[in-house]
Amino acid sequence: MKSSESKRESKKQISPESEFNQKVSFKNYIKTIEGESKKPIPFWRFLVPLLIQTGIIFAVPVQGSFTNVIGRRTILQTASVNSTNLLRDNSLRVDYDISRANNLRRLPGWRQLVRQYPGRNRRSAPLADGTRFYVILQQPQFSNSSIPTAWRPIRIATRRPNSVPQNQVALEGQYRDGFITYGLETYYIRDNQLQQINRDIAQLQRNRRGRQSRQPIFVELKVDEQGNTVPVSLWVRDRNYRL
Numbered sequence: 001m002k003s004s005e006s007k008r009e010s011k012k013q014i015s016p017e018s019e020f021n022q023k024v025s026f027k028n029y030i031k032t033i034e035g036e037s038k039k040p041i042p043f044w045r046f047l048v049p050l051l052i053q054t055g056i057i058f059a060v061p062v063q064g065s066f067t068n069v070i071g072r073r074t075i076l077q078t079a080s081v082n083s084t085n086l087l088r089d090n091s092l093r094v095d096y097d098i099s100r101a102n103n104l105r106r107l108p109g110w111r112q113l114v115r116q117y118p119g120r121n122r123r124s125a126p127l128a129d130g131t132r133f134y135v136i137l138q139q140p141q142f143s144n145s146s147i148p149t150a151w152r153p154i155r156i157a158t159r160r161p162n163s164v165p166q167n168q169v170a171l172e173g174q175y176r177d178g179f180i181t182y183g184l185e186t187y188y189i190r191d192n193q194l195q196q197i198n199r200d201i202a203q204l205q206r207n208r209r210g211r212q213s214r215q216p217i218f219v220e221l222k223v224d225e226q227g228n229t230v231p232v233s234l235w236v237r238d239r240n241y242r243l
Helices: 002-013 016-024 027-036 044-070 083-089 110-116 192-211
Strands: 072-082 089-096 117-120 125-129 132-138 152-157 168-176 180-183 184-186 220-222 231-236 239-242
Touching: 016 152, 072 168, 072 192, 110 117, 110 125, 110 192, 168 220
Parallel strands: none
Antiparallel strands: 072 089, 072 220, 089 184, 117 125, 132 152, 132 168, 168 180, 220 231, 231 239
16 A cells, blocks of 8 residues: 555656656657658748738839829929939929919818818918828810810818819828928939930020010829829920820
8 A cells, every 4th residue: 555655656746847758758859859840841831921022012013004094184283393403313303383382272171171280380381290181183174285284273181082073183292391292293204305305494494584485394194093193294395205
């Protein structure tokens, strides 16, 4: 009886680690670990990250192509052109009439936007920096000239409208440092177009200084129902350049 009880007590006193070592030798344990490490990694573990990376790479151009196909043709009128940037880095920097807060103050919805996102100063900084909103543009009824006519802003929306008529688009803007940007301010010009565009812009600026012409520069773009935009072409004087 005493021997059996002592055996039971000794079994109770054995730790789990000791029991494991008794059943499995260290050599067998190493072999088991090595066997696990030599198992081939499932193919899907390589495939899934590759598909995710590929989707991210192609998402932007696919979205641009989609917008270019289904988007509505829209014309914006520029307010100024920096030809120095054009010569320095093959880029053209433009502002639009709708980039100035003063040109949007009288539109329906502006006061509501200011009340919702007030800035530091009602006149110089009416909106808080980073405020996003939508400018609703409407297509002109008549355009007899070979040069396109700019679409006219008609109202402001604090949120993207669910739908707009066929002759309107909703363009997303962001207020920052006194100006409104639309992500359509910088265009990179092809080398084979650079010299001709530069001459056209120089002639246009001379005409403005001499008050011989008030013809602005126009940008043609496509806008889809989600507010995504794709620039299509640039009008300088009576010439059209594909972007």
